[in-house]
Amino acid sequence: MRKTPRFENRYIPFDGRSAGYHAALGTKASNAKEHHAAALIVVNDHGTAEKEDGLMDFSYTSQENSSEMPVIQLRREIVDALLNSGLGTPLLDLEQDIDRDLQPRSALLAGWTASLEINVSRPGIAVKNVVGVLEGLGPLAQETVVIGAHYDHLGYGGFGSLARNRKDKEGAIHHGADDNGSGTTALLELARRLGQRPNREGRRLVFIAFTGEESGLFGSAHYCKEPLFPLADTAAMINLDMVGRLRPDKESHKDKLIVYGTGSATSFDALLESVNKKYDFKFQKEPSGEGPSDQQTFYLKNVPVLFFFTGEHSDYHKPSDTVDKINMAGMARVADLVDDLITYLEAVPERPKFVKVPRKPGSGMRMRGPTLGIMPEYGAEGDGVLVSGVLEGRPAAKAGLKEGDRIVELAGKTVKNLEGYMALMAGHKGGDVFEIGILRDGKRLTLKVALE
Numbered sequence: 001m002r003k004t005p006r007f008e009n010r011y012i013p014f015d016g017r018s019a020g021y022h023a024a025l026g027t028k029a030s031n032a033k034e035h036h037a038a039a040l041i042v043v044n045d046h047g048t049a050e051k052e053d054g055l056m057d058f059s060y061t062s063q064e065n066s067s068e069m070p071v072i073q074l075r076r077e078i079v080d081a082l083l084n085s086g087l088g089t090p091l092l093d094l095e096q097d098i099d100r101d102l103q104p105r106s107a108l109l110a111g112w113t114a115s116l117e118i119n120v121s122r123p124g125i126a127v128k129n130v131v132g133v134l135e136g137l138g139p140l141a142q143e144t145v146v147i148g149a150h151y152d153h154l155g156y157g158g159f160g161s162l163a164r165n166r167k168d169k170e171g172a173i174h175h176g177a178d179d180n181g182s183g184t185t186a187l188l189e190l191a192r193r194l195g196q197r198p199n200r201e202g203r204r205l206v207f208i209a210f211t212g213e214e215s216g217l218f219g220s221a222h223y224c225k226e227p228l229f230p231l232a233d234t235a236a237m238i239n240l241d242m243v244g245r246l247r248p249d250k251e252s253h254k255d256k257l258i259v260y261g262t263g264s265a266t267s268f269d270a271l272l273e274s275v276n277k278k279y280d281f282k283f284q285k286e287p288s289g290e291g292p293s294d295q296q297t298f299y300l301k302n303v304p305v306l307f308f309f310t311g312e313h314s315d316y317h318k319p320s321d322t323v324d325k326i327n328m329a330g331m332a333r334v335a336d337l338v339d340d341l342i343t344y345l346e347a348v349p350e351r352p353k354f355v356k357v358p359r360k361p362g363s364g365m366r367m368r369g370p371t372l373g374i375m376p377e378y379g380a381e382g383d384g385v386l387v388s389g390v391l392e393g394r395p396a397a398k399a400g401l402k403e404g405d406r407i408v409e410l411a412g413k414t415v416k417n418l419e420g421y422m423a424l425m426a427g428h429k430g431g432d433v434f435e436i437g438i439l440r441d442g443k444r445l446t447l448k449v450a451l452e
């Protein structure tokens, strides 16, 4: 059954905050798989089916079910027929019994077998990062400065949309003027300006319009895995994501610009202050390079980063993020500032010195409940969870987990994939201490982690 018992009951909910997690199709599918189910038949709960007993959208089910197990949905009237003849009870009665005492009503459906045949073709969607290169000149020419902005957004909505009503959420163009028309426009403008500079000397400039950011930093992850120019020789990365809503700070009345990564190189803070004399922005500085956009991927590979952002707003991830709300003059000011920074970074003889900033407690991956503080490799082949990054100061780092490790066991249970890992983690709370089994260089190791 979809969702959870008492899903609409605000007074005595099923499991408080984590109800959404238990309700997710992905959780149910990986749990069923964990219990050796051959397939899963899902039916709408009565609340969902109240107006219409509709089928789940494939754009949801295809993303949610990563268990490699067939999952199909039946309408309630068909399930009613199965239950009436098999158990002598209609579906609604079962649901209400469960809602009352929260006890499962698992039973064999006498007289029924199911054989399913499903044909799904999932060819995947080929997407590309778009990269432009301005070669360097002189003694620094082998080093690189990356300037990036993601060009993907949410299309017609669906996954990631924050539109309030369902129609907009699933079928309205999400323009993404600020997120990230603004950043990509600034990127093109910077490439245009720098490309026109005659006899430009210094480091190579690599302009990247990333794809797949909204689905989980896929584009930058791909670039960092297969960089066109070595990351070890990448002196800095500048990211522009949502720079179109520059507005004055309430107290100082100066234009407020959020900058992540100000502590990711020893020189960055002073550099920003000196360049800012001309612009007089009010900076909100986040020393760490960890933050919800593509610079994080570079930062976790020890590249100094700066990420510019003019702030959240009520149109964020909604169809109303439109171009008429963009502060064009403000965007030009941000581009001018970044132009000055690039001009400095391409030529400064000594490259910025990377600093791993100690983590602030309480920030981290957007997952319910306690986390280990790892960046999983999405879409990795093989069993378990491949770790593509370990966040400083968090339980995984403290336990000695390293990039490239594969988590295959958690508290005595086998970890098959990311879904399974998340399901197992959801069963733990802060303060729990348990062992995780990992594979490192082909060897099996056990580490003890303590959740915060």
Ligand SMILES: [Zn+2]
Binding pocket: 150, 179, 180, 213, 241, 242, 293
């Ligand atoms: Zn964005």
